[in-house]
Amino acid sequence: MLVLLDARTRPVAFIAIVLNIVALAIIPTLPPDQRIFGFLLFVIVLLSSLAAIVRLVTQAKAKDHTRPNLEAKVDALMAKLVADKFLPDLIIAIPRSGLIVAGMLAHALGEKKISPVLSLVRNDHNEFDNPLNLMSFTSKDFDENSVRPIQVLVVDDICASGRTLVAARAYVERHLSGADFNIRTAAISYLGSSSRAAKPCLTSSKNPRQRFSALPAT
The missing domain is CATH 3.40.50.2020 (Rossmann fold)
Structure with a gap:
């Protein structure tokens, strides 16, 4: 998906992906009674990131000069x-x-x-x-x-x-x-x-x- 983005928007999408990976890695380290909250936070971040990436991809495709x-x-x-x-x-x-x-x-x-x-x-x-x-x-x-x-x-x-x-x-x-x-x-x-x-x-x-x-x- 990153290859569909231009040079200006690609770093934003990359940061969003990294944040989701970090959030997913942190969840197992949380106390059991806090993992559900960590998971909910991860889902929120994931959905927000996906929405942002989809928007960026749409913009990148729309700026196609071909x-x-x-x-x-x-x-x-x-x-x-x-x-x-x-x-x-x-x-x-x-x-x-x-x-x-x-x-x-x-x-x-x-x-x-x-x-x-x-x-x-x-x-x-x-x-x-x-x-x-x-x-x-x-x-x-x-x-x-x-x-x-x-x-x-x-x-x-x-x-x-x-x-x-x-x-x-x-x-x-x-x-x-x-x-x-x-x-x-x-x-x-x-x-x-x-x-x-x-x-x-x-x-x-x-x-x-x-x-x-x-x-x-x-």
Whole structure:
């Protein structure tokens, strides 16, 4: 099981295993009337350790960068977009890994519509107020005769705390007229680093509360 973990989580799992071995070795040395308590403590530690290891393994597998896994997640997100009837007229990517997802989405959308991809550029303060982020277009630049709002998808690979997607969406909304543009956020997976984490509008997870993802979090 340890081989499924990455270098950062493997020591945690190893320590949990060692603690269980030590606890199991100590039980026979306890007085007979205390062994039951030692055994109960061992069971509690064991179950807690197993739960932690399973979580770490799930996270490690979810961060697999191999192409089949990434393609499956993008396909799942694409299916969500189709089901919600939200086929973006414009995809705005959060670099770096968000560019990969945005490109794959645009390629998948190619059979249904052509969706240009823009990339946001952060400034020295890791914010999006950057003169390179040109948002001077209007809805008429997409379709002069359209009576519906232009659909814009702000996409990243992973949403952990949600701060990056929230900041990116806020930046886009400040520069695009709200009445003319329908802006949503998406990530191929949602980590949910805390109970206060902001969820993206769409993820590739079948269960919206699924917390594990495919690429390193931003």
